[in-house]
Amino acid sequence: MRTFFRNILIVLSYLTSIPFWTRLALKKPLVRVWCLHEVKDNQVWYFLEKLSWLKKNYNVLTPEQFKNRQFSTDRINVLLTFDDGYESWFRNVLSILNEENVKAVFFINNEFLSQSSKLTDAGHTLGGHSVSHERLTQLPADKLTAEVSQSVKSDFFAYPYGDKQSFNDAVIDEVKKAGYQYGFTILPGFNNLDTNPYLLHRDSLDPNVPNFIFKLWLKGNYDLWKKLF
Numbered sequence: 001m002r003t004f005f006r007n008i009l010i011v012l013s014y015l016t017s018i019p020f021w022t023r024l025a026l027k028k029p030l031v032r033v034w035c036l037h038e039v040k041d042n043q044v045w046y047f048l049e050k051l052s053w054l055k056k057n058y059n060v061l062t063p064e065q066f067k068n069r070q071f072s073t074d075r076i077n078v079l080l081t082f083d084d085g086y087e088s089w090f091r092n093v094l095s096i097l098n099e100e101n102v103k104a105v106f107f108i109n110n111e112f113l114s115q116s117s118k119l120t121d122a123g124h125t126l127g128g129h130s131v132s133h134e135r136l137t138q139l140p141a142d143k144l145t146a147e148v149s150q151s152v153k154s155d156f157f158a159y160p161y162g163d164k165q166s167f168n169d170a171v172i173d174e175v176k177k178a179g180y181q182y183g184f185t186i187l188p189g190f191n192n193l194d195t196n197p198y199l200l201h202r203d204s205l206d207p208n209v210p211n212f213i214f215k216l217w218l219k220g221n222y223d224l225w226k227k228l229f
């Protein structure tokens, strides 16, 4: 039911994307980050369809371009990220990314480390996602340090769960101390050159979300509502 109302709100907000058009008119770079998890066998087609659409309509960034802030100002930029660690990535994701010539960031827990060379061999970037996917804000200081500092070494870190309760100043300090340059949440929104690099927005959308919702969401029509509720 919640999803139903959410979708209605997104559609209703379609005509109110003034901030989006203003930014694009002012040639300020806009970056969305798509957060995916598993791509199940019955979701492959949906994933391919959305990725092809993104490639036609958005500027799909490599992790390297994201890091170096090589953003387009004519089109919305998008970076693909995958969280946690799934066997289905090897069946359903890597071949499609390869075909579409897209490079992504894979935020993996340490449990998935033994498989990680298959991702890096394909040219993708690993990101830290803590050792054991605990809610970092609820850990004692020494445990927090261990969960972050012993995570995958990378420029990129994604807070486990990613919601507002998944990070605070202490967590962000640890992430900085461990050498990460970027911290990703799952709070939806545009990232731009002013966005705090440790509070980056991501859009957590399953591959099979309806296409019109996907397009409206990435265009920021849901961002306003997310702030209201």
Ligand SMILES: [Zn+2]
Residues within 6 Å of the ligand: 083, 084, 129, 133, 160, 161
């Ligand atoms: Zn996760």
